[in-house]
Amino acid sequence: MNPAKDTLAMSTTEVDLAPVQTGQSITVMWRGKPVFIRKRTAAEIEDAASVDMSVLVDKEADEARVQKPEWLVLVGICTHLGCVPVGQKPTDVKGEYNGWFCPCHGSHYDTSGRIRKGPAPKNLAVPPYEFISDTSIKIG
Amino acid sequence: MASGERTAFENPVVEWIDSRLPIFTMMQKEYGVFPTPKNFNYFWNFGAIAMVMLMIMLVTGIFLAMHYTAHTSMAFDSVERIMRDVNSGWLIRYIHMNGASFFFIAVYIHMFRGMYYGSFKKPRELLWILGVLIFVLMMATAFMGYVLPWGQMSYWGATVITNLFSAIPFVGDSIVTLLWGGFSVDNPTLNRFFALHYLMPFVIFAVVFLHVWALHVTGSNNPLGIEPKGKQDTLPFHPYYTMKDTFGTIVFLFIYAFFVFYAPDYMGHPDNYIPADPLVTPAFIVPEWYFLPFYAMLRSITFGVNIYIGAGAVLAVLAMIPVYSKKTNKELNIGAMVGMFAVAGALFMLGYFAQLKNGAGEIMLNLPLADFFFVSAKLGGVAVMFGSLLLVALMPWLDTHGIRSARFRPLYKTALLVFVALTFVLGIAGGKPAEGLWVYIGQLATLYYLAFFLVILPLLSRFEKGRDLPPSIHEAVLQGAK
Numbered sequence: 110m111n112p113a114k115d116t117l118a119m120s121t122t123e124v125d126l127a128p129v130q131t132g133q134s135i136t137v138m139w140r141g142k143p144v145f146i147r148k149r150t151a152a153e154i155e156d157a158a159s160v161d162m163s164v165l166v167d168k169e170a171d172e173a174r175v176q177k178p179e180w181l182v183l184v185g186i187c188t189h190l191g192c193v194p195v196g197q198k199p200t201d202v203k204g205e206y207n208g209w210f211c212p213c214h215g216s217h218y219d220t221s222g223r224i225r226k227g228p229a230p231k232n233l234a235v236p237p238y239e240f241i242s243d244t245s246i247k248i249g
Numbered sequence: 250m251a252s253g254e255r256t257a258f259e260n261p262v263v264e265w266i267d268s269r270l271p272i273f274t275m276m277q278k279e280y281g282v283f284p285t286p287k288n289f290n291y292f293w294n295f296g297a298i299a300m301v302m303l304m305i306m307l308v309t310g311i312f313l314a315m316h317y318t319a320h321t322s323m324a325f326d327s328v329e330r331i332m333r334d335v336n337s338g339w340l341i342r343y344i345h346m347n348g349a350s351f352f353f354i355a356v357y358i359h360m361f362r363g364m365y366y367g368s369f370k371k372p373r374e375l376l377w378i379l380g381v382l383i384f385v386l387m388m389a390t391a392f393m394g395y396v397l398p399w400g401q402m403s404y405w406g407a408t409v410i411t412n413l414f415s416a417i418p419f420v421g422d423s424i425v426t427l428l429w430g431g432f433s434v435d436n437p438t439l440n441r442f443f444a445l446h447y448l449m450p451f452v453i454f455a456v457v458f459l460h461v462w463a464l465h466v467t468g469s470n471n472p473l474g475i476e477p478k479g480k481q482d483t484l485p486f487h488p489y490y491t492m493k494d495t496f497g498t499i500v501f502l503f504i505y506a507f508f509v510f511y512a513p514d515y516m517g518h519p520d521n522y523i524p525a526d527p528l529v530t531p532a533f534i535v536p537e538w539y540f541l542p543f544y545a546m547l548r549s550i551t552f553g554v555n556i557y558i559g560a561g562a563v564l565a566v567l568a569m570i571p572v573y574s575k576k577t578n579k580e581l582n583i584g585a586m587v588g589m590f591a592v593a594g595a596l597f598m599l600g601y602f603a604q605l606k607n608g609a610g611e612i613m614l615n616l617p618l619a620d621f622f623f624v625s626a627k628l629g630g631v632a633v634m635f636g637s638l639l640l641v642a643l644m645p646w647l648d649t650h651g652i653r654s655a656r657f658r659p660l661y662k663t664a665l666l667v668f669v670a671l672t673f674v675l676g677i678a679g680g681k682p683a684e685g686l687w688v689y690i691g692q693l694a695t696l697y698y699l700a701f702f703l704v705i706l707p708l709l710s711r712f713e714k715g716r717d718l719p720p721s722i723h724e725a726v727l728q729g730a731k
Contacts (some may be wrong), residue, residue, distance in 0.1 A: 110441065116431045136528060140432035143528050189627065191412035192405065192530040212532050213409065214548065214683050226606070228551055228683075230625050 121249030123241070126180070134197045136185060139248045143185035143193055144236060145209070146246075149220060154178050156207065157221035164225075167232045171221040174235050182246065183222040184236050187211040189229035194218060209233070279465050284483035285490050286471035288726050292366070293469070293490075294497030295359040301498050302352040303457065307450050309345040317397065319443035321436045324399035325524040343513040349391050350516045351505045353539035356384060364644070364665055367653025368470035374645040376463040381642040383456050388540070390449040393442040395537060400521030405534045407434045407442070413547070416628040433527065473725055474653025475718055482722040535680055542672050543634050545679030549695040550630035551688065553622030557600030564593040572707045581711075633695065640702040648706040650713060657716040661709050668701045 122139040124146065129135055134147040149157075157171040158178075175181055187194050189211065195201040196209035196218075204210030204217035206225045211218075216227030223232040238248040255274050258264040267273040316335050318327040331338035360380070363369050369377035396407045411428050415421040430437030468477070477483045484490070508515060516538055520531045536544050552558070568589035571581050603619035606612055624632070640647070648661075655662040671694040678691035719725035 110427050110430055112426065112429075112431050113437070116435075116437065120432070138527075141435045141527060142433045190409040191415075192409065192534065193528060195530075212530060213405075213534050228548075228626060230627050 121247055123245060123247045125245045127244040131179070136197055137248070139184075139236060144248055145181075145183045145185040145197060145222075145233075147181045147183075149179050149181055153207070153220040157219060157223075160219065160221075160223075166224045167230070169221075169223060169232055174221050174223075174232070176238075176240065180246075181220075181222060182235060182238050182248070184234040185209075186234070187213065187216055187229055188224065188231040188233065189214055189216055189227070194233070279486075280491070281485065281487045283465070283486040284477065284480075285469055285486045286477050286482060286722055287484040287489075288471050288473060288722050289469070289490065289493065290472050291493075291497055292358070292362040292472075294494055294501070295355050295362060296464075297494035298498050298501050299352065299355040299359055300457065301502075302348060302355055303450070303453065306345065306348050306352060307454070309341050309348065310447070310450065312341050313345055314447060317443070319397070319440050321399060321439055321525070324397060324439060328398045340509075343509045346517065347505065347508045347513060349394065350537070350539065351501070351508075352387065353391070355501065356387065357539075360384065360641075361669065363470075365655045365662075366470055366472055367474050367648075367650075367655070369645050370648070370653050371645065373463075373467050373470065376460060376467060377645055378642050379456055379460040379463060381638065383453055383460060384641075385638060386449060386453045386456065390446060390453065391537065391539070393446040393449070395521075396439065396442045397446060398521060399439065399525045401523045401525055401529075401531050402518045402521040402534070404434060404525035404527065405530055406536055407438065409534060410536075411438075413631050413634075416625070416631040418628070435527075470653060471722060472654060472656065473719060473722055474657070475722060478721050533682060538676065538680070541677075541679035542675035543637060543679075545675040545691045546637055546695045546698065547630040547634040548679070548683045549688070549691040550626055550633050551692075552601055552604045552629070553626045554624035554629060555600050555603065555619050555622055557596045557603065557616065557619065559600075559623050561593040561596035561600065564589050564596065568593065569704065569707065572711060578711055633699070637698060640699070644702070644706070647702050648710055650710040650715070652715040652718065657718055658709070658713055659716070660713045664701060664705050664709065668697065671697050 120140055122137060122144070124135075124137050126146070126148075129146065129148045131148050132150045132153075134145060136143045136145055138144070147153075154171070160171070162168050162170070172178075185193050185197075190213060192211050192213035194204075194209035194211040194216070196203040202210050202212075204226075206217050206219035208218040208220045208222060208225075210216070211227065211229065214228050216229035217225050218229075218233055219225050221232075222235075224230070236248050238246050241247050255267070255271055258267055258273060263273055313331065316327065316331050316338065318324060328342070331342050333339075335341075363377060363380070392406070392410060396403045411425055411434060414424045414428065417424060426432065428438070429435065430441060471477075518535065518537075523531075535541070554562070568586045571586070599614065599616060600619065602614040603612065603616040605614075650658065650661065652658050655665060675691060675694045675698070678687045678694065681687040683691075719728075
């Protein structure tokens with residue numbers, strides 16, 4: 110019952126980042142899952158980098174979660190039970206740490222996608238990706 | 250089953266068949282003259298009612314499958330087509346949809362009957378376990394059926410529930426991929442759920458057959474919980490209980506029909522009339538009402554098992570071991586037990602508050618080693634949810650009291666009614682957002698649920714005296730049941 114070959118074949122996605130403005134987020138599909146790509150503002154990067162590690166549930170430094178500090182790429186699936194957190198649109202609730210908020214069971218994620226409050230055990234996953242040019246990435 | 254001695258039938262066709270396959274002899278023995286205690290109350294209708302519901306679900310389900318398309322791009326529309334264009338499609342679907350709820354209502358009452366009158370006790374343990382197995386199979390079937398219309402609740406319910414399996418250490422993620430047949434809930438998932446949703450009712454049917462077979466070996470329990478001693482205590486199943494069951498079934502079907510015709514979506518969720526969208530989670534995901542108590546228990550475990558909670562649990566088990574073992578009451582050291590429970594409770598509270606955050610997001614109690622978890626909160630929740638079903642199956646060995654019926658066990662009766670009330674509270678808590686007071690109410694009710702099975706039942710089995718039992722069903726009936 111494991112994934113069939115055609116399902117496995119659909120396993121990479123290329124994204125053009127040129128139109129994304131600073132402070133904007135886009136959602137792309139990868140393996141049937143949403144991937145959040147946010148071009149972070151300087152303030153958001155500063156927020157994420159300055160967090161004291163001891164307050165984190167799943168201790169990861171911001172530098173370890175990004176390849177270029179302004180581009181944050183995350184699998185947009187809450188690590189609790191797989192809902193899609195909100196916070197992509199400017200009008201969305203972003204939670205207490207200004208990142209994302211999962212409406213199902215109330216997990217709050219920060220501007221690095223790290224779990225800060227709520228039942229989720231882990232940070233939002235960073236998918237394997239690479240920059241194939243300055244303005245495009247290949248996920249998967 | 251019914252071979253051997255056989256009396257001839259007068260009707261030549263019946264006799265021709267029966268002499269080759271004694272099906273009429275069997276029906277006569279098992280449903281005609283079958284000796285049944287004569288003091289049944291209306292709680293004893295619900296087995297037959299559940300059987301009728303299973304038949305209704307099978308028949309309507311087969312007709313729905315003729316019009317349903319199991320593909321993500323067409324499933325939602327095919328269900329809408331059933332509602333609008335298929336002849337009487339709306340009726341068949343509403344019967345099926347509400348039928349699931351009423352099947353669960355019948356089965357929950359049937360289970361309560363078994364608990365209240367001690368029907369699970371020796372010699373009916375296997376009968377009880379087969380019943381719990383039917384219940385678990387029903388839950389799996391109902392869950393997969395709810396996914397098929399491919400609305401928002403279908404999709405997100407499926408996502409949340411399949412993700413439960415990711416809590417299993419090491420192999421969890423591989424199991425989830427295996428369930429999905431992909432990297433998320435998608436077309437392969439829908440296809441297999443449809444295949445299994447069609448298969449499972451027949452598996453249930455087979456287990457129901459075993460359940461009824463086991464029942465006909467031990468015979469029915471009754472409201473007094475004492476075995477019939479002779480002919481004066483029983484009535485033939487037909488016509489006495491065929492009539493009583495028919496009457497009860499008709500009353501039940503009236504209530505069911507009211508919902509089908511006047512409030513068909515009352516027990517559903519409006520979000521399931523929005524087509525599934527993998528990019529948008531509904532603001533509030535709730536399962537169907539019959540899963541809510543279990544869902545509440547899943548969400549109540551907001552804390553992991555750290556060294557303090559682990560030590561508390563080990564101590565509580567140590568305190569209970571003498572109760573579980575075959576020691577006599579005199580050998581039990583009550584003082585030591587109470588002391589161990591007090592220390593266990595204190596350790597548990599320490600471990601709990603060392604994880605609880607106050608309004609400002611700070612940990613309320615800083616303790617060394619408190620943030621190292623043997624069992625994560627997520628795995629703990631899943632274990633409690635599945636464990637809560639296992640405990641029901643183990644009831645015959647947790648409640649070993651010699652008296653079956655709660656009528657003669659006032660303490661058990663109180664504990665059981667509190668258990669039922671708190672299960673309703675869990676149901677309400679499961680339907681609310683997991684925040685504020687409801688989290689704590691859910692946690693306390695979950696604690697009672699677990700304690701009821703693991704602590705209260707074993708203790709009551711040993712220490713409850715109970716009232717005097719009547720000498721026989723016949724005499725109790727003549728005197729008027731108290």
